[in-house]
Each structure stands twice: as structure tokens, then as C-alpha cells.
Amino acid sequence: MEPTIEPGQTIQPAGARPQKKVLCIEDERFIGELYQRALRKGGYDATLEVDGAKGLEMAQTDIYDIILLDLMIPNVTGIEILRTLRDPAKTPHFKGKIIITTNLEQREDVREDIEKQADGYIVKAELTPNELVEFLDNIA
Amino acid sequence: MASKNSDYLSRTKHQYFGVVLFALLSASLILTAAWVAATYYLNISSKLYIGLIVFGTAIILSWVLALVLSKRLIEPVKALWQLIIHITPNGGLPPPNIDSLKIGHELVADLSAQVLQLTATANKQSQTPISDINHNFIANNMPLPLFILDNQETVIFANVHAGEYIGLNPKDIIGKNFYMIMDMSFPSENTLDKWLKEAKGTAATSVMSWDRVRLNVLDNHPTRLFDLAAYYNKDNPQYMETLIVLFDHTKQYSQDDQAVSFIALSVHELRTPLTLLRGYIEALTSEFKDSADPELQEFMLKMNATAQQLTVFVNNILNVARVDNDQLQLKLHEESWGEIVLSAVNAIGLRAKVRGITIESNIAPNLPTVGVDRLSIYEVINNLLDNAIKYSGTSNVIKVDTHLSREGLVETTVQDFGLGINPAIMPNLFTKFYRDHRNRSQIGGTGLGLYLSKAIISAHGGNIWVRSEQGKGSTFGFTILPYAQLAAELKNSDNKEIVRGAHGWIKNHSMYRR
Numbered sequence: 001m002e003p004t005i006e007p008g009q010t011i012q013p014a015g016a017r018p019q020k021k022v023l024c025i026e027d028e029r030f031i032g033e034l035y036q037r038a039l040r041k042g043g044y045d046a047t048l049e050v051d052g053a054k055g056l057e058m059a060q061t062d063i064y065d066i067i068l069l070d071l072m073i074p075n076v077t078g079i080e081i082l083r084t085l086r087d088p089a090k091t092p093h094f095k096g097k098i099i100i101t102t103n104l105e106q107r108e109d110v111r112e113d114i115e116k117q118a119d120g121y122i123v124k125a126e127l128t129p130n131e132l133v134e135f136l137d138n139i140a
Numbered sequence: 141m142a143s144k145n146s147d148y149l150s151r152t153k154h155q156y157f158g159v160v161l162f163a164l165l166s167a168s169l170i171l172t173a174a175w176v177a178a179t180y181y182l183n184i185s186s187k188l189y190i191g192l193i194v195f196g197t198a199i200i201l202s203w204v205l206a207l208v209l210s211k212r213l214i215e216p217v218k219a220l221w222q223l224i225i226h227i228t229p230n231g232g233l234p235p236p237n238i239d240s241l242k243i244g245h246e247l248v249a250d251l252s253a254q255v256l257q258l259t260a261t262a263n264k265q266s267q268t269p270i271s272d273i274n275h276n277f278i279a280n281n282m283p284l285p286l287f288i289l290d291n292q293e294t295v296i297f298a299n300v301h302a303g304e305y306i307g308l309n310p311k312d313i314i315g316k317n318f319y320m321i322m323d324m325s326f327p328s329e330n331t332l333d334k335w336l337k338e339a340k341g342t343a344a345t346s347v348m349s350w351d352r353v354r355l356n357v358l359d360n361h362p363t364r365l366f367d368l369a370a371y372y373n374k375d376n377p378q379y380m381e382t383l384i385v386l387f388d389h390t391k392q393y394s395q396d397d398q399a400v401s402f403i404a405l406s407v408h409e410l411r412t413p414l415t416l417l418r419g420y421i422e423a424l425t426s427e428f429k430d431s432a433d434p435e436l437q438e439f440m441l442k443m444n445a446t447a448q449q450l451t452v453f454v455n456n457i458l459n460v461a462r463v464d465n466d467q468l469q470l471k472l473h474e475e476s477w478g479e480i481v482l483s484a485v486n487a488i489g490l491r492a493k494v495r496g497i498t499i500e501s502n503i504a505p506n507l508p509t510v511g512v513d514r515l516s517i518y519e520v521i522n523n524l525l526d527n528a529i530k531y532s533g534t535s536n537v538i539k540v541d542t543h544l545s546r547e548g549l550v551e552t553t554v555q556d557f558g559l560g561i562n563p564a565i566m567p568n569l570f571t572k573f574y575r576d577h578r579n580r581s582q583i584g585g586t587g588l589g590l591y592l593s594k595a596i597i598s599a600h601g602g603n604i605w606v607r608s609e610q611g612k613g614s615t616f617g618f619t620i621l622p623y624a625q626l627a628a629e630l631k632n633s634d635n636k637e638i639v640r641g642a643h644g645w646i647k648n649h650s651m652y653r654r
Contacts, residue, residue, distance in 0.1 A: 028412055028415075028416075030416050030419075031412070031415055031416060031419065034416070034419035034420070034423065037423070038419075038423075072408075103407075103408050103411035103412055103415060104404060104405075104408045105404040105407055105408070105458055106404075107327065107467070110327060113327075123411070124411065124412075124415040125410075125411035125412075125414045125415045125418070125451050125454065126451060128418050128419060128421075128422040129419050129422060129423070130422055130426070
């Protein structure tokens with residue numbers, strides 16, 4: 001599937017608005033680095049974390065506007081992180097957006113369930129890093 | 141209630157002795173008075189021993205009299221009382237022993253016998269009392285695992301099959317909390333637990349079923365995958381509030397899961413390097429776009445187009461596996477068709493460009509909205525365009541046209557002016573892995589695209605066709621339904637979408653509602 005850029009979409013230049021903080025929880029370090037690079041070029045303050053448990057802790061203690069969340073990550077899975085962040089009893093102050101970034105294909109019903117809780121669901125192979133940044137520009 | 145009743149039973153014993161004592165005392169008083177009166181008025185020489193004999197006889201006579209009287213009076217009353225308590229719900233007393241009733245109480249005995257018989261018939265006809273569920277033929281012998289829970293989700297009945305199925309002795313199940321003995325995973329957030337809570341809050345009765353429930357078992361017990369059906373009834377007088385039946389599909393579901401999960405894992409492994417390749421190609425392209433020489437820039441474009449093509453192919457593999465396992469689910473929504481076609485054409489633009497091909501699209505104005513699954517239909521257009529590019533040969537134009545057919549369907553055609561297809565192989569074109577042999581060495585491809593496209597179009601309720609002339613090119617066309625026509629299918633339903641499997645059947649959409 002090719003990504004689509006909607007006609008009439010505007011991409012604001014970097015610096016035209018307060019810099020948004022993005023936490024990228026991604027265990028494939030090379031992919032994480034590509035994302036971090038593209039995000040920084042796109043005007044985001046991007047942090048990379050390869051470990052699920054650490055990523056969850058960061059998301060719970062620091063304030064992020066957007067979390068890019070891989071599902072297959074070590075120690076704490078992406079689904080567990082998603083549920084914890086969406087549970088007001090466990091993470092009362094979390095107000096950010098959560099974008100699932102995965103290459104693992106889920107069963108339809110599972111995927112639907114994840115999509116309901118997240119603000120976006122992206123198959124990594126279908127978007128280049130720059131297209132991911134454009135996607136974030138549109139939802140943020 | 142029961143203790144009150146047994147109190148009453150022992151009290152009647154006291155009353156019984158009271159009557160005897162009372163009769164005894166009154167009889168001996170009367171007789172003694174008679175004896176005193178007789179000796180005084182009739183002037184009979186009074187001898188003390190005669191008096192004592194008379195007194196003793198009086199005692200014995202009165203005892204017998206009192207015994208008979210009290211038995212005759214109290215026993216039938218007691219029997220009737222015990223009978224009434226027995227037939228009251230939760231009465232807690234055994235039925236009276238009719239045989240113990242003496243001659244003269246046939247009326248009470250008959251009455252008791254008839255009441256007992258009526259009660260037994262009524263019980264059989266209405267609900268089986270809880271004490272009898274263990275002897276219920278159907279519950280015990282139904283060849284499906286059956287559980288009955290009370291209002292605290294405690295198991296109050298489990299048949300033999302339930303025990304066997306989860307690997308526990310039925311005795312170890314009864315009295316336990318259902319969720320403690322059944323650690324289940326549901327495919328979605330709508331779990332048994334959640335439904336039951338809702339049902340308890342709102343409904344008097346409710347029925348629900350779940351597909352593909354997994355029982356999380358200990359290592360030494362085999363995996364269980366099943367469908368689960370539950371019935372809830374708030375006012376069941378026997379506290380049999382929730383009834384749960386399991387339908388085992390372990391073999392079928394685990395095979396499906398293994399087939400798809402093998403593919404899903406392989407696809408994951410393919411996609412990770414693909415993501416990286418596309419990322420690096422993009423970074424290099426933008427970094428060197430002004431400096432590198434034109435030939436290198438063209439290489440970059442070709443690399444990018446190839447990576448995109450690989451992404452589509454990887455998705456095809458995944459979707460073919462889904463079609464074959466009946467796991468491709470389409471969610472048909474109202475969409476603007478022209479917009480979908482144009483964005484698909486736009487996305488494949490790079491691949492066409494690196495081969496020097498122009499795609500001309502012609503979208504008829506005023507097309508009705510269509511009912512499609514956006515992602516799947518996009519892949520159909522993508523596959524047809526990809527084929528057109530592959531088989532274009534030396535021609536450099538592809539035409540995409542979409543219009544309303546005479547039957548009122550939305551028809552889309554993709555036309556190339558290239559190699560064309562040998563008529564001999566036309567009938568097999570939409571079969572899996574089928575490709576034109578003569579072209580195999582020159583043109584890449586797996587024969588998955590058209591097979592998948594046909595499955596997706598069929599599931600949309602449309603048709604796919606091909607017209608080709610060797611040496612002049614091929615036209616692939618397909619039809620899809622305007623949304624209004626699909627919506628008619630939903631006229632009597634409050635669902636906003638239609639869920640379909642790849643072979644055209646409509647799923648129970650309420651379970652997939654968003």
C-alpha cells in the first residue's frame with residue numbers, strides 16, 4: 001500500500017509553532033535512528049528508546065505530545081504500554097497521542113481493538129520516514 | 141426457616157405430652173371424685189384398697205384414652221402441617237409419613253398423597269430444582285462442556301465434559317469462581333466478564349457468543365481454542381443465573397493461526413529490512429538530489445520504485461494467505477470512487493515514470509459514492525496497474541477509465557497497449573500462481589495479484605474481467621456496487637458498515653461493529 005498525501009495538505013515550516021516532543025519506542029535501532037533524524041529535520045524534539053520497560057517509564061514520567069510505539073519490543077510489549085497509558089488509573093496525566101508503528105500483521109479483530117485505543121496505526125514498511133513526519137504534521 | 145420448622149416439630153411433642161398429662165389428671169380427678177361421692181352418699185363401707193384399685197384403674201384407663209385421643213387429633217394435623225411446609229419453596233421438611241396415619245384418617249392420607257403427586261408433576265414440568273440438576277439427563281450427557289454460575293459467578297454446576305475439557309475434576313470446579321478456573325483470552329475487549337457486568341446492570345435475560353476464545357492453561361495441558369455462548373437470566377429461582385457452553389475448535393483454529401502467523405512472521409521479517417531500505421533510499425535521494433550525477437539520480441528513482449513494488453508484493457502474500465484461510469475481512473464504507481482511483485494512480489506514478497510510461501486517467505463526472513473497503517480495493521487497482529506496467533512492452537501509455545455501466549454499477553478499466561495475453565491461457569488467468577509461460581523468463585511476478593484481485597472484487601459483490609488481443613494489449617475491468625445499492629442490504633439493520641469475508645459471505649456484523 002502506498003501512502004497517500006491528501007490534496008490541499010499543508011506542511012508548516014519547522015519553528016512556526018512550539019516544538020512538539022516525540023518519544024519513539026522502537027527496538028530496531030536503525031529504524032529508530034532514521035525516524036529520529038527525519039523528525040528532527042521536521043521540527044520535532046525526538047527521543048529514541050529501544051526498551052519497552054524504559055519507554056513506558058519515560059512516557060509516564062515525562063510529558064510527550066506524541067508516542068511512536070512499536071508492538072514487538074523487549075520487556076514490556078507495545079500493547080501493554082498502550083493499555084497502561086490509556087488507563088487513567090495507571091497514567092492519570094497522559095494526554096499525548098499514541099501512534100502504533102509496526103511491521104507485524106495482526107488478526108483483524110486484534111488490530112481493530114488496538115486501533116480503537118490508539119490515535120494512529122502505521123505499517124512501517126508502507127511509509128518512509130519523511131512520510132511518517134507528514135502524517136504526524138497532519139494529526140498533531 | 142428450616143430450624144423454625146424443627147422447633148415447631150419438637151414443640152408439638154411437648155403439646156402431645158401436655159394433652160396426655162391433662163387427660164390423665166382430669167380423668168383421675170373425676171374418678172376420685174366419683175369414688176368419694178359413692179362412698180359418702182351410698183354409704184358403702186369404704187375400704188382404702190378398693191379406693192386405690194379404682195384410682196389405679198382410673199389412671200390406666202385415662203392414660204389409654206388420652207393416648208388414643210391425642211394420637212387421633214394431633215397426628216393428622218401434624219401430617220397436614222408438615223405437608224404444607226414440605227411443598228413450600230425452601231420448606232426444609234421431609235414429606236409426612238402417610239403410612240403412619242391410623243385408621244380413620246384416610247381423608248388426610250388421600251389428600252397428602254394427591255398433593256405430593258401434584259407437586260412432583262409441577263416440579264418436573266417447570267424447573268428442575270437445584271438439587272436435581274446433578275441428575276438432569278440433558279445437562280450431564282450433552283456432549284459439550286456446560287457450566288452454570290450463580291450471581292457471584294461461582295460455578296454451581298459443571299457437567300462431566302466441562303471437567304474433562306479443562307482438565308479438572310468436576311468436584312474441584314463446583315463452588316469455585318468461574319474466572320479462577322477458566323483463565324480465558326478473548327480476541328477483543330468485549331469479554332465475557334464485561335458482557336456479564338453489563339447484563340447484570342441492565343437486562344433480565346441476555347444472550348451472547350464469542351469466537352476464538354483461548355483458554356490459558358498450564359504447560360502440561362493442551363491448548364484449548366473454542367467458541368463460547370452464554371445465557372444470562374437474572375430471576376432464575378434456583379440461582380442458576382448464567383449458563384455457559386463451549387464449542388471446541390482447537391484443531392481448526394490452531395491450524396488457521398499457525399498458517400497465518402507463519403506468514404505474518406515472515407512478512408514481518410521481510411518488512412523490517414524493507415522499511416530500512418526505503419528510509420535510506422529516501423535519505424540518500426534528498427541529500428544528493430542536487431549534487432549527484434543524473435545517472436545516479438535515476439538509479440535512486442529505480443531503487444525507490446523497486447522498494448515500493450516489493451512492499452506491494454509483501455502485502456499480496458499476506459492477503460492471499462488471508463483469502464485462503466477465510467480471514468480476509470472487508471469493511472465496506474461509503475467512499476468517493478474517483479478519489480480512490482486517483483490516489484492509487486498517483487502512488488504508482490514513480491514506478492510508471494522509471495519505465496517511461498504515462499498513466500492517463502479519465503474519471504466520469506457525477507459518479508455515485510461506492511461501498512468499498514478502501515485498503516483492499518486500493519490493492520486491486522494497484523495490482524492491475526502493476527501488471528499493465530509489467531506487460532506494456534515498448535508502449536508508453538496506460539489508460540485508466542471509470543464510469544457508470546449500463547447495469548448501474550461503477551466500472552473501472554485499466555488498459556495497456558503492450559504484449560497482450562495468449563487466448564489459450566485466458567481461462568486460468570485468475571487462478572493462483574498462474575502466469576504466461578512464454579513471458580516468465582522476461583517479466584517478474586508470482587501470479588498472486590489477479591487471484592487476490594478477483595477474491596477482493598467478489599467480496600465486494602462485483603465482477604472482474606479481461607479482454608486482450610496478442611500484440612495489441614489487454615484491458616482489465618471490474619465493477620463495484622454504488623453505496624446506495626449496498627445500503628439497501630442494511631435497510632433493516634442499524635449497522636453502518638458491512639463486514640464480508642473473501643468468499644462473499646456476510647459476517648455477523650454486530651460483533652464487528654465499531
